[in-house]
Amino acid sequence: MKPATLYSILLILALAFFLRVYQSGSHGLYLDEKYTMVISQGIVMEGANQKDVFFTPGKTYFTPAEFWKEKTFSDFIEANIRGDIGNSPVYYGFLWLWMKVFGLGDFAVRLLSVVFSTLGVGMLYLFVKRHLKSESLALLSAFIAAIEPFFVAYSHMARNYSLSFLLTLVATHVFLLIVEKLKTKSPARNLYILYGFLLILSLLSHYLTLTVFLAHGIYVLFYVRFRQWFPLLLTVLASVGVVSLWFIFGGGKYTFQTLAHQAQLYRGLAQTNPFDNPYAIILPATLQNVAVKSLPLWADLLIIFNGLGQIDTLGIRNMAIALTLGICAVFVLKKSLTQEKPSLLLVALFAFLLVAGLPFYTVARPQYIVLSTLPSFFYLLLRHLRKSTYQVPTSLLVFLFVLATIPTLFLIVMAFKNNHTYGLTQRYSGFSFPYSILFVAMILREVVSLPKAFQVVFGLVLAVQAYFVVDLLVRLYQDRAPKYTYFVNPRGPNPYALTAEKIMQKYAPGDTILYPSIKLNPMDEIEKTYYPYSIMDAQLTNLYLPKDAAYWQRMDTTQTDQVLLLKGDTGKKIVLFDFEGRKHRY
Structure with a gap:
């Protein structure tokens, strides 16, 4: 590695760590983190495994010494399956060890998520460098991941998400190494063992990591020869067999029962009380409701479009105007790029189309300028991908697209299946972010390759969007970013x-x-x-x-x-x- 590259990635990792560790212990625990705290100590919330401490007949008093009495392995299992439907035993295992060293303070327990999230930035750099063979694209992807508000937000939570994102990215890396070995017919026994181990850890860190391995399966189905399936299939079956032991003897005791109960509960609320209930706005899974609810998930996957999926804020009519003008701008951009030296008149027309809707919007928001640029950004992505096919196999690009979309598509399918929109939330599709970040990096690489005049126009648009991303980060640190922190009014200390x-x-x-x-x-x-x-x-x-x-x-x-x-x-x-x-x- 060249010294300049080494210094660059170290600076990016330092930035990532700073953005994640800053203010991470400033706000009190939210509900899920309260469960994290007790589960990690082998304690069931509300005392199902502390009957002798709180509920012994005739015993009216209890002490901290009684509360903290030695816990068994069975206590940890019961705490996990009752408090988190057995969803995160791997995370709680890591956290238990971490707490032995760093204690139970808010900053200390969240620091583990900070570490996992920072490692994720480094892993994305290695992933892109290894599989897309581009140092500059790898550095740019790592930088975007470092400043991505979603990753920063979830690094501030003592929950399993940062670990799950990291594990699935590493698993995808190992999967692609196995695919390379299959193509060259090289032995890969150790890689199969590692892949199986990562599959087990991932599924036992969060059940929805299954969506990433579903994407792996789709790749195998279309791009791996049938006679080469056996080793991978055997690895997956063996790993699923290990995970099934947890369902049989651990989390499975309540997991499916709880999921069925939740589906029925949320479906009932969607039909009878969608707005005024203790959980959230839960709507019936009509095509319109699912589209409106899932649009922000798609938009926020790409940092350059973060916040542009909020129909309730931007309005359908205004969004339609912005996108229509944006499509017209694509034709101007395409025409300009066919010329050896683009006409300044065409550049001016392109810029004009991006802002032409401002007099017609009900509120002249700067976000509409960014939204008008969306079709052009996608055009630049396609342009870049056409170039990349000379260096990167088409199968890999398709695979990355599948990884970037399958988790959200899975949530949409489940929404229709359960007939409610409660599960359409960003954290459940967050496994897509490393791959969507890669596509953003490709777009930005293509912007840099444009003629200078277009670079200036796109640069100004990106500066507008950067303002809103920075504002989101500021509100996140202030505990006023409800789409990620869930809060409008900041929490106080614990x-x-x-x-x-x-x-x-x-x-x-x-x-x-x-x-x-x-x-x-x-x-x-x-x-x-x-x-x-x-x-x-x-x-x-x-x-x-x-x-x-x-x-x-x-x-x-x-x-x-x-x-x-x-x-x-x-x-x-x-x-x-x-x-x-x-x-x-x-």
Whole structure:
């Protein structure tokens, strides 16, 4: 590797790490992360495997030492299958080891996602360099991945997503190495073993990684000779056999039951209460609803179109005007590029078409200029791909396209199957991003190859879009980017860690800590515990208390928000923390 290339990739990785680590511990845990915290310790949320701590008849008090008593391997399995339908045992295993070294603080547990996400940037560089044989394209792809808001957002979450994205990218890399070996009839036993191992890890990090391996299967079906299928098929069957053991003896106990229950629940809400429900806007899976809901997923896969799929914001009429003008601009661009030296008049006409709709839009948003450029960007991509066919096999380009689209198409199919739109969310199709980023890099490479006048026009458009990407990153850091962080109003610091800190400061022997407890309404056997009132606040606070402490604690079912300290000598109640407005929304 040349020194300049080495310095470039190191700078890109440093940028990626900085963008991910910055502010990663600033905001309190959201709901899924709360489950991450307890599951990683082998604890079931609401205490299904802590009956002796919270629910023993006649036992009204519990202590941190009782809460933190040694957990068995069975506890970890039960916590995972009840709290996350067995979806992420590999991630929780990594996180458990990580916590042994770095602790349970918000910054510490999210740092693991930061590391996985940064490694993903480096892996994308290696992937593009190895399989598309282009150092510059590899560096550009890595840079785009480094600044991609989606990757930054999910690196800020103590969840399995960053790990799953990394594992599937590595698995695709190994898959292509196997394909190369098949073409040259070279031995590849170690690669098959590695591929099978990655398949197991991926499926046990997130079940929807299946969509990536489905894309691998499509490639094999069309581009690998039938008589060469056997080793790959044997590897896949053996790996699926290992994963099936988890379903038989672990996660499968509740996975399919829960998925069926959720499908029925969301389908019912879509039909009866699509807007005012505790989950989200859930619509029936009509063609129009699915199209509107999935359009942002397609747009946000490409950073140069991020935010341009929001029909409710941009409006159908305005989008139609922008795209119509954009199609006209493509013909001008195509005509210009047939000339040895494009006419400045044609360049001016091209630029005019991009902005010509501004007087006709209901609101003159700069995004419409970017949207008008969309057809031209796709034309440049096709132009670049035609050039690339001389250097890159067409089969590989088709494969990359399949990888970039199959995860989202799978979600659309499932939406129609289940008749609701709840699952149409970016994180479930995030496995597509490495490959869609590669196509963006190709577009930008083609822009650079254009005549200078067109470079200026496209550069100005990209500068407009860069403003909105930077704005999205800023709002992400401020916890005001709901499409990725889920929040409009920023969260404060972790209230449970703050509560534990106050307990340690103010508790004296003879005192009792009282935790608020709301009435539970379990929807199925998975959510059913042994007590009709929630113990979540007590559990999450005890995560941050000393493991050998003997603080007396009990539940207070008369109120739902305050953690109280009952002084043993006077009986006076002191409010240690008030969760109102800080807890149930995240």
